[in-house]
Amino acid sequence: MDAREADYANFVRARTHALLRSAYLLTGDQHLAEDLVQEALARTHRAWLRLERPEYAEAYARKVMYHAQVSLWRRPKVAEVLPGEIESEPAGDDPADATVERLALRRALLALTAKQRAVIVLRYFEDHTEAEAAQLLGISVSTVKTQTARALDRLRALVPDLRALTGEQQK
Amino acid sequence: MTDRLREALRDLADSVEPADLYDRAVHRSRRIARREATIGTGVALAAIVLLASGLWRLPEGKTKEPPYALRSAATATTAPASPRPPATTHRVPAPTHRASASAAAKRHKNQPQVAPTTASPRSRSLADLPGHIFYQQAGADPDVVRLSPGGGGVETVLPKAPSPVGISPDGHIIAYAEGGALLVEHAGGPPEQLATGVSTDDQPPAWSPDGDRLLVESGSAPAVLEVGSGTLTPLAGPLADGQHFRWSGDGSALVYATSFCSLKVAAGGSDTSVPVLGDRQPADNPDGLAACKPTSVDATGGRVTVPLQSTGETGADGPDTADAVVDTATGQVVALPVTGSVVGTSFDPAGRLLVRSRHGDVTTLSLFAPDGKLLVQATEPARLRGLDLLAYTR
Numbered sequence: 001m002d003a004r005e006a007d008y009a010n011f012v013r014a015r016t017h018a019l020l021r022s023a024y025l026l027t028g029d030q031h032l033a034e035d036l037v038q039e040a041l042a043r044t045h046r047a048w049l050r051l052e053r054p055e056y057a058e059a060y061a062r063k064v065m066y067h068a069q070v071s072l073w074r075r076p077k078v079a080e081v082l083p084g085e086i087e088s089e090p091a092g093d094d095p096a097d098a099t100v101e102r103l104a105l106r107r108a109l110l111a112l113t114a115k116q117r118a119v120i121v122l123r124y125f126e127d128h129t130e131a132e133a134a135q136l137l138g139i140s141v142s143t144v145k146t147q148t149a150r151a152l153d154r155l156r157a158l159v160p161d162l163r164a165l166t167g168e169q170q171k
Numbered sequence: 172m173t174d175r176l177r178e179a180l181r182d183l184a185d186s187v188e189p190a191d192l193y194d195r196a197v198h199r200s201r202r203i204a205r206r207e208a209t210i211g212t213g214v215a216l217a218a219i220v221l222l223a224s225g226l227w228r229l230p231e232g233k234t235k236e237p238p239y240a241l242r243s244a245a246t247a248t249t250a251p252a253s254p255r256p257p258a259t260t261h262r263v264p265a266p267t268h269r270a271s272a273s274a275a276a277k278r279h280k281n282q283p284q285v286a287p288t289t290a291s292p293r294s295r296s297l298a299d300l301p302g303h304i305f306y307q308q309a310g311a312d313p314d315v316v317r318l319s320p321g322g323g324g325v326e327t328v329l330p331k332a333p334s335p336v337g338i339s340p341d342g343h344i345i346a347y348a349e350g351g352a353l354l355v356e357h358a359g360g361p362p363e364q365l366a367t368g369v370s371t372d373d374q375p376p377a378w379s380p381d382g383d384r385l386l387v388e389s390g391s392a393p394a395v396l397e398v399g400s401g402t403l404t405p406l407a408g409p410l411a412d413g414q415h416f417r418w419s420g421d422g423s424a425l426v427y428a429t430s431f432c433s434l435k436v437a438a439g440g441s442d443t444s445v446p447v448l449g450d451r452q453p454a455d456n457p458d459g460l461a462a463c464k465p466t467s468v469d470a471t472g473g474r475v476t477v478p479l480q481s482t483g484e485t486g487a488d489g490p491d492t493a494d495a496v497v498d499t500a501t502g503q504v505v506a507l508p509v510t511g512s513v514v515g516t517s518f519d520p521a522g523r524l525l526v527r528s529r530h531g532d533v534t535t536l537s538l539f540a541p542d543g544k545l546l547v548q549a550t551e552p553a554r555l556r557g558l559d560l561l562a563y564t565r
Contacts, residue, residue, distance in 0.1 A: 012193045021184035034190050041196035046203060049512065049529070050490065067483050102183050109183075124173055125180040138483030 303342035337376030424472030447502030470522030515560025
């Protein structure tokens with residue numbers, strides 16, 4: 001293994017899990033997340049010579065990952081989830097409650113469009129600014145704002161308990 | 172307010188199981204490479220046929236007239252631009268473009284190319300490569316380096332460039348912006364201020380082929396600066412929304428990018444979109460290719476060098492170094508008959524195409540005449556390996 005390949009191997013082994021965490025939120029499924037990250041890492045491998053600096057690699061891989069999601073935007077949406085279909089027992093200190101909350105959030109995220117899911121992950125998981133999210137997704141800042149607002153509205157509608165997560169008081 | 176959402180997302184992300192994807196990613200990368208190589212071989216074979224048949228030719232006719240699009244679309248502010256007659260020539264797509272377009276049914280980034288056995292250079296000596304080749308370091312504040320193969324060697328012409336730079340067509344003047352001031356430096360001389368209120372985010376300084384004008388970004392809009400008088404003339408109409416303008420070698424056309432990373436050509440008073448690139452319809456742009464930053468244009472505006480990007484990206488996302496040649500009439504990526512991966516491409520004002528390719532540890536410079544003949548093919552000095560190709564000039 002030459003030095004460049006070793007650098008790439010080190011990069012993959014160091015950053016795969018971080019990429020998988022984002023990919024899991026984007027896809028809601030372990031296998032789909034692995035496929036998404038695999039594709040991003042493969043494209044990064046193809047571009048490794050051009051990247052020149054290893055520190056650019058993760059940004060490149062994340063961009064590929066999100067753009068792969070962009071291509072999914074044109075596909076039919078996942079099955080509609082209506083309000084009330086998702087169990088929304090208030091979460092307490094019980095570990096079981098936390099599990100319920102996690103499942104509810106996962107299902108609610110899957111009910112969003114891929115674009116809405118991407119902006120939520122970028123804004124509230126990766127802590128990007130609206131401008132950074134817009135640049136990464138190749139859309140305007142106003143679109144990011146619109147999609148974020150719609151996504152939050154939808155999350156609140158799908159899982160009333162999620163209102164607490166997004167700052168809105170339950171009525 | 173949204174802290175709990177953040178916390179819940181982190182908690183949900185913890186659900187994912189660790190996985191070692193190294194082998195899978197490398198395997199997938201190799202599959203992609205094999206697929207591209209298969210298609211690339213076909214494209215290269217088609218290129219061989221085209222080269223052998225002499226179809227890879229460009230119109231040799233030139234005019235020194237400036238782009239008519241500029242005259243018709245510009246609105247003088249500080250002083251009227253000198254009257255110019257409309258250009259008499261029209262953009263004629265190079266025959267190679269249509270031919271290669273039909274041959275290359277699909278376009279791919281970083282497509283491996285196979286050297287045609289029929290293309291042997293007139294010279295394999297670097298000293299026979301005319302003109303100057305400019306490079307810059309990757310990253311912020313790069314040094315700008317000039318290689319003058321004809322005896323000048325390698326020298327740093329602008330250390331720690333504060334902005335993207337524009338190299339004059341003769342390779343002797345470098346323009347850049349610092350603190351909003353547009354500065355030009357003659358070889359070794361002190362910087363001279365030409366204008367203020369200039370930025371380079373969407374428009375690095377771009378010299379006209381005669382060296383008399385610079386296309387710059389002034390007040391967040393593109394404008395033409397008369398170097399002699401300092402007069403700034405903003406572009407108007409559709410051109411006002413363009414970015415990364417580049418002049419054709421004969422000055423009759425401007426190629427520029429839109430904010431959606433498609434390309435347009437302004438020539439003969441009209442504004443024409445380059446097909447395919449930036450098109451978000453998979454049926455029309457199956458590979459999702461886009462071009463946000465044209466870097467040089469051939470003699471007539473028929474071909475342009477670009478760093479290929481993907482739809483959805485912006486100019487800020489992509490590299491500044493061109494790695495492909497695109498036919499402006501068809502939007503097709505032109506197959507380049509060189510070995511290895513193309514890591515740089517640039518036209519000089521005469522329409523000669525310099526291709527920088529890398530195979531293993533060896534970087535090769537190949538210079539093609541406007542008619543497609545391979546003039547010089549030589550190994551690049553190893554000390555330039557870590558730099559990016561910036562421009563090729565007379």
